[in-house]
Amino acid sequence: MLSDEELLRFSRQILMPRFDIAGQQALKSARVVIVGSGGLGCPVALYLGAAGVGHITLVDDDVIELANLQRQIAFETAQIGESKAETLAARVRSINPAVSISVVNRRLELNDFDREVAEVSLALDCSDNFSTRFALNRACVAAGVPLISGAAIRGEGQLSVYDSRNPESPCYHCLYPEQGNEDLTCSDAGVIAPLVGMIGSAQAMEAIKVISGVGRPLVGRLLLLDAWEMQWREMKLNKDPDCPVCGSEHV
Numbered sequence: 001m002l003s004d005e006e007l008l009r010f011s012r013q014i015l016m017p018r019f020d021i022a023g024q025q026a027l028k029s030a031r032v033v034i035v036g037s038g039g040l041g042c043p044v045a046l047y048l049g050a051a052g053v054g055h056i057t058l059v060d061d062d063v064i065e066l067a068n069l070q071r072q073i074a075f076e077t078a079q080i081g082e083s084k085a086e087t088l089a090a091r092v093r094s095i096n097p098a099v100s101i102s103v104v105n106r107r108l109e110l111n112d113f114d115r116e117v118a119e120v121s122l123a124l125d126c127s128d129n130f131s132t133r134f135a136l137n138r139a140c141v142a143a144g145v146p147l148i149s150g151a152a153i154r155g156e157g158q159l160s161v162y163d164s165r166n167p168e169s170p171c172y173h174c175l176y177p178e179q180g181n182e183d184l185t186c187s188d189a190g191v192i193a194p195l196v197g198m199i200g201s202a203q204a205m206e207a208i209k210v211i212s213g214v215g216r217p218l219v220g221r222l223l224l225l226d227a228w229e230m231q232w233r234e235m236k237l238n239k240d241p242d243c244p245v246c247g248s249e250h251v
Contacts, residue, residue: 002028006098010052023212024052030211031055033116035108035136036126037084038062039186039196040150040203042074044124047204049092049099053211056092057116059104060085071186071193108132113139122210124203125149128185130176137172140164141246146210146217147172150203153185155192157199157225160237161206161218164246169219170239171246195227 002024007014010024030053034041037060049056062084064075074091075084089101108116117123117139125136125147133149140147146163149172163169202223209215224233241247 001025006052009096013051018214019212023208023214026212027052027208028054030122031057031120032122032124032207032211033057033059033120034124034126035059035132036128037074037088038068038126038128039071039191040126040152040200041084041124042072042088043197043200044126044150044204044207045088045092046074046095047201048207049101050095051204051208052096053099053207055100055102055120056089057102057104057120058085058089059108059116060088061105061107067187071191071196073197108135110135114142117143117145120145122207123147124207125172126200126203130178133172133176134178137162138245141171148203148206148210150199152196152199153189153191155195155227157195157227159199159202159206159218159223159225160221161210163210163217163219166219168239169246170237171243173245174240174243175222175237192227195225198225198227 013019014021014024032053034045037058064079064082064084066080069075074088079087083105085103085105089103092099092101113135123136123140123145125133127133137147141164144165148161150159162171206217209217220237222235222237
């Protein structure tokens with residue numbers, strides 16, 4: 001049940017007939033894990049915490065650096081050297097004290113992904129390397145947990161939702177094979193600051209849609225953004241029947 005304070009705090013969401021109290025209660029009951037507390041993880045955590053998601057787990061082993069402050073909007077200059085995950089958790093709590101937040105302040109091993117995903121209803125990939133993305137994808141497919149994946153570099157971003165509960169949904173491995181992909185990070189190629197906010201905000205919106213059951217999530221669709229031209233493109237993303245992660249012979 002929602003308290004009187006929650007009814008007031010989230011009134012602008014509850015007022016929408018499609019969302020209503022049922023949607024808000026679904027957010028309150030949800031448990032999500034956000035892997036990465038940087039450029040994407042900051043807006044995702046801030047918006048989901050503010051929107052009323054009941055429990056959030058933040059995973060990141062990194063500390064705040066000066067070069068992060070250009071785009072990682074939850075952090076301040078005085079916090080350089082502090083844990084990203086711990087600092088982001090404190091920022092979310094300052095917005096919504098009722099949210100329950102757990103912090104995993106270390107790099108996850110393969111078995112760790114399975115354990116973290118098994119405890120949540122939704123996972124969000126806000127990481128910056130393929131090994132983490134592939135490991136998180138495998139864990140989500142195995143557990144039947146939806147995965148919302150975002151990426152941003154230079155002036156380009158992409159976003160999709162992978163939901164193995166839907167037999168027609170592809171997984172992240174259907175889009176990218178594990179072999180032949182090299183990590184290209186923001187420290188290598190650069191990134192324009194608002195881009196991560198745009199993609200991270202879109203990830204948060206997709207999370208709310210998946211949790212509440214309101215709207216049409218980006219399952220089977222890949223959204224691409226060219227921020228310099230301000231052009232969004234949508235591509236159909238089909239399930240690979242021979243995928244070694246979600247293909248019929250491997251599930």
